[in-house]
Amino acid sequence: xxxxxxxxxxxxxxxxxxxxxxxxxxxxxxxxGESVGAPNxxxxxxLVSRAIGGAGLILTEAAAVNPAGxxxxxxxxxxxxxxxxxxxxxxxxxxxxxxxxxxxxAHAGRKASTLAPWVGRKSIPATDPHGWxxxxxxxxxxxxxxxxxxxxxxxxxQVVRDFVAAAERSLRAGxxxxxxxxxxxxxxxxxxxxxxxxxTDEYGGDFTGRTRLLLEIVDGVRGVWxxxxxxxxxxxATDWLDEDIEGPGAPSxxxxxxxxxxxxxxxxxxxxxxxxxxxxxxxxxxxxxxxxVPFAQRIxxxxxxxxxxxxxxxxxxxxxxxxxxxAAVAVLLARELLRDxxxxxxxxxxxxxxxxxxxxxxxxxAF
Numbered sequence: 114x115x116x117x118x119x120x121x122x123x124x125x126x127x128x129x130x131x132x133x134x135x136x137x138x139x140x141x142x143x144x145x146g147e148s149v150g151a152p153n154x155x156x157x158x159x160l161v162s163r164a165i166g167g168a169g170l171i172l173t174e175a176a177a178v179n180p181a182g183x184x185x186x187x188x189x190x191x192x193x194x195x196x197x198x199x200x201x202x203x204x205x206x207x208x209x210x211x212x213x214x215x216x217x218x219a220h221a222g223r224k225a226s227t228l229a230p231w232v233g234r235k236s237i238p239a240t241d242p243h244g245w246x247x248x249x250x251x252x253x254x255x256x257x258x259x260x261x262x263x264x265x266x267x268x269x270x271q272v273v274r275d276f277v278a279a280a281e282r283s284l285r286a287g288x289x290x291x292x293x294x295x296x297x298x299x300x301x302x303x304x305x306x307x308x309x310x311x312x313t314d315e316y317g318g319d320f321t322g323r324t325r326l327l328l329e330i331v332d333g334v335r336g337v338w339x340x341x342x343x344x345x346x347x348x349x350a351t352d353w354l355d356e357d358i359e360g361p362g363a364p365s366x367x368x369x370x371x372x373x374x375x376x377x378x379x380x381x382x383x384x385x386x387x388x389x390x391x392x393x394x395x396x397x398x399x400x401x402x403x404x405x406v407p408f409a410q411r412i413x414x415x416x417x418x419x420x421x422x423x424x425x426x427x428x429x430x431x432x433x434x435x436x437x438x439x440a441a442v443a444v445l446l447a448r449e450l451l452r453d454x455x456x457x458x459x460x461x462x463x464x465x466x467x468x469x470x471x472x473x474x475x476x477x478x479a480f
Contacts, residue, residue: 115466116437117429117444121169123384123419125341126289128213128443129469131436132457133170134163135387135423135445136217136292136347140187140229144243150177150190151199160203163450164212165476167457167468171212172445173200175219175294176283178275182220182300185229186243191216192275197282204287211470215290216283217347218276218334222300223249223261223309250303250310250317256395269316269326272300277333284338291338292345293330297392301327302349305374306366308394324374328381335382346378347387350408353396366393368408372415379418386412386420387445403431410440421445429460 118130141155142148152160152173164171177183177190190196200216207214226237226244236259237244248268249261264272276293283291295301303309304326310317316325331346338344352365375386388409391398398404405424412420422441426432432444449456458480461468472480 115433115461115464117433117464118461118466118468120469121442123343126213126343128169129211130167130169130457131443132168132432132460133421133443133445134160134168134172134450135447136172136174136294137447137451138174138184138188140185140231142187142189144186147195148199150180150183150188150192151196152189152203153199156189157203157206161206161210162454164207164210164470165473166450166453166455167461167470167472168212168446168450169443169457169470170215170290171207172215172217172290172292175217175221175299176200176279178218178220178272178279181225181245181248182222182272182275184221184225184299185227186237187229188221191218191279191282191286197286200283200286200288208287210473213290214288215292215345216286216288217292217294218279218283219294220272220275220300221247222303223247223253223255224258224298227258249300250312253309253311255298255309255393263312266314273326273329273333276330277337280334281337284342290343290345291334292347292387293327293334294347295327296347296349296387296389298349298394299392301330302366302393305370306352306393308352308354308365320370320373324377327374328377331378331381331383343384344382345385345387346383347389348374349390349392350388350405350411351390352393353391353398354394368411371408372411375412375416375418375420379416383418385442386418387423388412388420388441389423401425402427403435406435406440413439413441423447429463432460433464 409422
């Protein structure tokens with residue numbers, strides 16, 4: 114048995130294999146009427162086809178915990194009954210094909226109210242009928258995006274409540290895994306990084322202040338998320354700035370701070386760290402095959418919490434080596450699953466391994 118296709122158990126949930134679908138925004142939700150933010154036929158096909166393709170965990174794209182938390186007007190959300198019901202139908206279909214359904218909960222912060230990327234990477238002004246005011250830890254813009262309003266204490270407390278309410282809705286919809294998005298320059302990552310968080314209150318300043326929001330969200334979600342179900346957190350392990358300056362005085366988010374955060378998250382009931390990088394500031398990133406794996410490996414080696422790796426993982430032997438070597442307990446595929454929804458089944462064939470979930474009987478003749 115290839116390590117990539119061995120089951121993995123977190124709490125009471127056993128993932129049938131270690132090839133997982135990474136959250137990927139589709140910017141395809143309805144933008145008008147009662148179904149704003151709800152998944153539709155596109156999302157159903159996108160997600161369920163990867164379950165048929167054999168991914169052990171299907172993570173939805175970022176689902177905003179409130180309307181202002183969307184990246185674009187066409188983002189998914191899970192703040193109302195219509196969205197919850199639409200997700201429930203997709204969850205049932207994912208489970209029917211043997212995969213574990215998971216949802217990523219998010220708030221875009223200063224990177225909200227933007228156009229879909231294929232339309233243009235720029236902000237939609239708050240004065241536009243499809244735009245809204247953005248908030249961040251400090252009034253510092255991301256690149257040439259609109260400058261956010263600095264979040265008040267009331268704003269922060271409401272965001273925590275919204276994550277908790279979204280987790281409750283996710284549970285009712287049938288999800289078995291919830292992931293908190295603390296990466297890619299969205300709101301929680303903005304609070305973590307000194308590059309975007311210049312606050313002087315209890316939510317800024319030192320490491321303890323900058324991690325406070327994430328820990329409050331984790332504690333709130335863990336309080337309503339059943340003890341038998343896993344809780345994941347996606348992090349950007351580094352801003353890719355000032356990597357030669359580590360420790361409490363670093364002017365950006367760094368790998369050493371991620372290690373310290375990972376151990377804190379263990380103590381707060383998180384079960385796995387989904388390790389990505391970047392997205393919070395404009396930086397030169399040395400992209401290449403498996404370029405983020407070393408950050409997952411550091412968490413594996415230096416803390417007690419398991420880590421999953423993502424980022425230009427494209428070949429079966431490459432993925433197998435990552436898992437079999439202990440660099441990560443699982444791999445998350447993004448663009449490669451866009452190119453090939455059946456990548457897990459192809460990988461199993463190339464590695465001479467058996468794969469669970471089983472092939473749908475309609476497709477057995479091909480395998």
